[in-house]
Amino acid sequence: MxxxxxNVFVENKKGALVEITETLxxxxxxxxxxxxADTEEFGILRLIVNDNETASKMLSDKGYLIxxxxxxxxxxxxxxxxxxTALAVLDKEDINVEYLYAFMARTEKHAYVVLRVADxxxxxxxxxxxxxxxxxxADINKL
Amino acid sequence: xxxxxxxxxETMPVEEMKQLQSEKLVKQVKHVYENVPYYRDLMDKxxxxxxxxxxxxxxxxxxxxxxxDLRDAYPYGLLAKPLSDCVxxxxxxxxxxxxxxxxxxxxxxxxxxxxCARAIVAAGGTNEDVCQVAYGYGLFTGGPGLxxxxxxxxxxxxxxxxxxxxxxxxxxxxxxxxxxCCTPSYAAYIGETLQEKGLGPDDIPLKAGxxxxxxxxxxxxxxxxxxxxxxxYDIYGLTETSGPGVAFECSExxxxxxxxxxxxxEIIDPDTGEVLPEGSKGELVFTSLDxxxxxxxxxxxxxxxxLSRKKCSCGRTLIKMAKPMGRSDDMMxxxxxxxxxxxxxxxxxxxxxxxxxxxxxxRKGNTDTFDxxxxxxxxxxxxxxxxxxxxxxxxxxxxxxxLGINPAVHLVAPKSIVxxxxxxxxxxxxxxxxx
Numbered sequence: 001m002x003x004x005x006x007n008v009f010v011e012n013k014k015g016a017l018v019e020i021t022e023t024l025x026x027x028x029x030x031x032x033x034x035x036x037a038d039t040e041e042f043g044i045l046r047l048i049v050n051d052n053e054t055a056s057k058m059l060s061d062k063g064y065l066i067x068x069x070x071x072x073x074x075x076x077x078x079x080x081x082x083x084x085t086a087l088a089v090l091d092k093e094d095i096n097v098e099y100l101y102a103f104m105a106r107t108e109k110h111a112y113v114v115l116r117v118a119d120x121x122x123x124x125x126x127x128x129x130x131x132x133x134x135x136x137x138a139d140i141n142k143l
Numbered sequence: 144x145x146x147x148x149x150x151x152x153e154t155m156p157v158e159e160m161k162q163l164q165s166e167k168l169v170k171q172v173k174h175v176y177e178n179v180p181y182y183r184d185l186m187d188k189x190x191x192x193x194x195x196x197x198x199x200x201x202x203x204x205x206x207x208x209x210x211x212d213l214r215d216a217y218p219y220g221l222l223a224k225p226l227s228d229c230v231x232x233x234x235x236x237x238x239x240x241x242x243x244x245x246x247x248x249x250x251x252x253x254x255x256x257x258x259c260a261r262a263i264v265a266a267g268g269t270n271e272d273v274c275q276v277a278y279g280y281g282l283f284t285g286g287p288g289l290x291x292x293x294x295x296x297x298x299x300x301x302x303x304x305x306x307x308x309x310x311x312x313x314x315x316x317x318x319x320x321x322x323x324c325c326t327p328s329y330a331a332y333i334g335e336t337l338q339e340k341g342l343g344p345d346d347i348p349l350k351a352g353x354x355x356x357x358x359x360x361x362x363x364x365x366x367x368x369x370x371x372x373x374x375x376y377d378i379y380g381l382t383e384t385s386g387p388g389v390a391f392e393c394s395e396x397x398x399x400x401x402x403x404x405x406x407x408x409e410i411i412d413p414d415t416g417e418v419l420p421e422g423s424k425g426e427l428v429f430t431s432l433d434x435x436x437x438x439x440x441x442x443x444x445x446x447x448x449x450l451s452r453k454k455c456s457c458g459r460t461l462i463k464m465a466k467p468m469g470r471s472d473d474m475m476x477x478x479x480x481x482x483x484x485x486x487x488x489x490x491x492x493x494x495x496x497x498x499x500x501x502x503x504x505x506r507k508g509n510t511d512t513f514d515x516x517x518x519x520x521x522x523x524x525x526x527x528x529x530x531x532x533x534x535x536x537x538x539x540x541x542x543x544x545x546l547g548i549n550p551a552v553h554l555v556a557p558k559s560i561v562x563x564x565x566x567x568x569x570x571x572x573x574x575x576x577x578x
Contacts, residue, residue: 007526009519011556037528041553044526065519065556069526098527116526 002120003073004052004137009065010036010043020045023062029055032140033114035101046101048073048114050141072115072123073135078104083113089130090115095123105143148264148296149257152404153459157452160460164407165198167432172196172205175438178223181216182208182440199407202430203418208442210243213383218244224436234282235382245382246436252291254433258380258388258402259292265393265400265457266351266376268322270297273348277311277325277333278356280304284386285356289324292388298322305329308336319348327359327367327375328493334370344372353378355387358467358486362544377466383442384429390464393457400461401450405433408462409441410450424449427467447474475570477504478511480548484569487515490541495522501560502550505573512551515542519554 010016024031033048049055052068059066076082083102090097098116105112112135117123124134147153155163173193175182185206186192195204213221222229224246231247247255268274274293278285286304293300301314305325311333314320323330330352337347349371355378364375379399380387389406390399401408406429410419413426427446431438446467455463475482488498499518504511515538523534531554539552 005526007524009524009556011559039528039532042531042555044528044531046526063556063558065521065524067521067524067526098529 002070002124003048003114003135003140005069005071005114005116006047006049006052006055006059007067007069008045008047008059010045012038012040012042016043017045019062020059020064023058024049024055027054027058029058032143033101033103033112035099035114037099046114048103048140050143052137069116070120072117072120072127073139074113074115074127075110075133075135076113078109078111082111086113086127086130086132089126089132090117090123093122093126095119095126146264146267146269147459148261153261153400153461155404155460157460160403161199163404164432165200167404168199168202168407168430169193169196171430171432171438172440174435175223175440179221179438181212181220182206185212202407202409202441205430205441207416207428208439210443210445213243217242221437221439222246223438224248229436232282233284233287233382233386243382245385247385248435251385251434251436254405255288255385255388256291256295258385258391258405259288260295261292261402262353262376262378262388262391263289263292263296263298263322263324265391265459266322266353266374267394268293268296268298268351272296272298272321273301273319274298274322274324275301275303275311275315275320277303277305277323277329278387284380284382285324285326288380288386288388289353293322293324308333312337312340312342315347315349316342321348321350323349323352323371323373325352325354326356327354327363328357328489330354330367330371330375331363332493334367338370344370347371349373351376353391355379357489358483358545359489360545360547362547366544379464379467381429381444383437383439383444384431385434389429393455393459395456397455398451398463398465400455400459400463403462405431407432408450408464410448411443413443413445413447421450421452427464475502475504475572477513478548480546482513482546482548486545487542490538490545491517494538494541496520496538499557499560500569502570503573504571511574513548514553515539515550516553516555516560518557518560520557523554 030050035046037044056066076086095117100115102111102113176193189206191204228248229246230249233245235243276289280286290302303311350373352373352375368375376392377399378387378391380389390401392399409428410423410425411428419425427444427448429442430440448467449465451463491498501516503514535552535554539550543549
């Protein structure tokens, strides 16, 4: 059910992101969404891509430290207040969100939110009970 | 009550011991000169003949052997007996690319096992004990040495080798092991595993532990003693001279008695090679007095320590060595504390990291800064910043326990630490730039 997120350890140095994105582009990997967590010393690049397997392999071959984690992807309406309504569902269930980022669909009038929580199944069932649709890797490939 | 394995030797008056050492040294130098061309050349170059060595007071005339000599002479260059007289080899790990292979006759093995037996008896061992040997068996000297010593004492020996902690704990409890022999870090790990299972010191029958083969601190000793409910004894040795049992601790726990009837110890200035008086801090040098197959004369261990003949409450007269804190060629003093890269390496291996690290020391104002960069692998990497910083903190805490001072740990990408000629540069001391 959940969504695969590719995490890449990035040292804070010039040109690091260029090399990563060029590597992905040269193997026809399309980035659907991304976020970066950064500190003074390093960054963690989180990617949702159309082909996780190829992306993982290409970046590991280049010597990058990578890890795939499962995150929750949920479809929400593209209107003011829709994100906070969805988050309220999780809050009511005492589900703590470690981080999140969102992206827009090209055609549909929807936004997608990627959520990192401790217990994916719990978050998913809470959101589904509240009427939300989850997105999976298969949906990402169709976007 | 004090027990000894070989009372006459262990409590021999010092003058008698020196006489015994002198007799053995004269014979040993002849044996080496006649049978080891490599060392004969060194003696010839120095203009020393066996006739010049009349006793231990002449020891300083002999040339040193270093690890580089062992490498040059590999594998047979320092062998003093025909292979038909040899029954065993042991070897170092070779992690630094300098594998040492040592040869043993049956007599060499016997005397080595006697040394380990002395250590077990000094830790309170008798033939009533069950001795669990959780050092590695094989080329590494730890397992075979303590195994042989345990047999000589008459303990029921559990030849566990290292690893498989569940099985260690099962045998320890089911067969009532009373003495544990392993590396201090493995003893600490067994202790933690017992705690996770809710087992305390009263639930296991252990009373003593004999721990060595890696650097450890008094703080580690106290932790292990508390979690396992034992008295923890240090043991010292090196493959080049035999293995564990070159020196061992007694109930006083104030240094290790050197089995000096077999291993003649000196402390030298590591820079000049000059012999230093008793009580001086310097590099430890050993001369094997009884080894037949692989008799090293004046072998420089690179271990820094102090020797003492202060009277010991255990009754042993054997000279004592302080716990060596590391190798002479890479010691740093940070905030007044001695720090050796080997200690950092030990912590990394204990915590599941590869020993790919770099220590950066600098000075800000009047305080030393102490940073350790460690290469991460996929197991340690997580998708959250808090996950990575928690791992850095845990490593820093483990290092503080080992060293007594707190480093700042930074996890970095694999292969990001600069390597020169394939080997990572371990220490960058920027303080020297300011002086």
